[in-house]
Amino acid sequence: MSNHKVLGIIGGGQLGSMLCQAASKINIKTKIYCDDKDAPAQNYSDEFIYGAYNDDDKIIEFANQVDVVTFEFENIPVPTLKKIKSVKPVYPDPNINFIIQDRSREKKFINDLGIETVxxxxxxxxxxxxxxxxxxxxxxxxxxxxxxxxxxxxxxxxxxxxxxxxxxxxxxxxKITLKKEISVIITRYQNGSSATYEPIENIHKDQILDTSTIPSSVSNEITNLSKKYAKLLADKLDYIGTMCIEYFIDENDNLLVNEIAPRVHNSGHLTINAYNVSQFESHVRAVCNLEKIEPKMTSKAVMKNIIGDEIFEYRNKETNSDEFFFDYLKKESKNKRKMGHITKLLD
Structure with missing residues (x-):
């Protein structure tokens, strides 16, 4: 099993920060490339490179300094990722982004596998x-x-x-009558095996994720089907790393895929505190070809996103021993911007 020592990450937001923290826990060095000079992940990475995503020379220079490359958001230009792939392995594969960056291609891909969408x-x-x-x-x-x-x-x-x-x-x-929204986080490894987290129940406010809870309150049948679909999608994409499948459940208990996020996901933040291995560590293990750890839920939990100016009140708050506050250290608070989250473990 090859052991990559330096992981290159494109993008420097909170997902990048949490990937860096997970990597350092298992002795993997991280180097971030980002087009935002204030990107918060530089607080956690071993090295930070500021550059434009279309600066070919700088991108190739970055790729040459790492062993393997991944990314924390999916809207990176596919040609940029392909350029990197000509120099170093990129996981997940850039061709997956080509499908997922376009909603109609994504829906066709899902429907062609016999999985329903709206x-x-x-x-x-x-x-x-x-x-x-x-x-x-x-x-x-x-x-x-x-x-x-x-x-x-x-x-x-x-x-x-x-x-x-x-x-x-x-x-x-x-538009459907929505009964529930759930997501399934799955990590697929380079040997083709995968590890699936239990479905997470999500509530959105103003189209932004507000809370995520485990375990979800859905039937065993829906739980099993949501995991089965996640595995089918990951296998068909030949996906390497952690990804999230977001689902709608309609009033008739139909399970519909809303979208695929080809990366670690906001709804999976609670895996940091409520599982033996987080979605972030699983992702690092998969892309760096390290040993798989089977995820096991160690506690029930609820995660709440902290949006915009709400962060200021949390920064001054005492937290209890069963609460975990994450401040993304973003330079500027903006309306609707995710500034942090708090996870509370439940009995």
Whole structure:
């Protein structure tokens, strides 16, 4: 089993920070490349390189200084990742991002495996707006570069669509009556074996994750199906590392994939305190080809995101012994920006 000693990470946000912390725990050095000179992960990495993602020379120089490369967010230009891959292994594979960066490609990939999603239609021109009655009310989403509700429009009636400039490719998704949202974190290793965490129950506010709880309150049947789908998706993508599958459960208990996040995920933060091995350590182990540790839940838990100015009140708060406060050390608090989280262990 080869042991990579220096892990290169593209992106320097809180996920990068937590990857660095997990890596240092198992004696892997980290080097971050990021286009934000204030990126908080530099507080935790062994080395930090500030540069643009399209600066080929600098990116290749970075790749030459590490053994293997991973990333903490999926919207890095695929050509950049492919350039790095010409020099060093990149996990997960950049071709996966090509599928997942585009909502219509992603949905087709999922549906082709016999896994359900909400009904949808690709909208590239005015002509595509004909015969869409059965998708209204719906949500219009840009096919690329949307997260935390960005690039999304609620469509309650057909003429709402006339107000939106169709200068992008969109997909129109049918709005469903949502009973629950869950996510499954899975790590797949280079030998093809995988390790799955128990489903996490998520509650969103203003389209941003508010709380995540384990164990989730879903049936055994849904639990088993959500893990089975996660494994099928990871295997079909030939995925290496940790990924998250977000699911909707509708009023009829249908399990629908909402989206795939090809990276460690916000809903999995509670694995740091409530499992024997966190999603971050599992990811580092997988991409660095280290031994697999089977995840075991050591406590029930709930994680709450700390958004915007809420961080100031938490910084001055005493925490109890069963609470774990994480401050992402971001330079500036912004409305709707994730500034930290707190995990509370439950009996």
């Amino acid at each position: 009904s949808y239609k690709k909208i590239s021109s005015q002509k595509d707006l004909e015969n869409i009655d059965k998708l209204i009310p719906g949500i219009l989403k840009t096919t690329t570069l949307g997260y935390d509700g960005k690039g999304q429009y609620i469509i309650s009636k057909n003429n709402d669509l006339n107000k939106i400039p169709l200068n992008n490719d969109f997909i129109l998704e049918k």
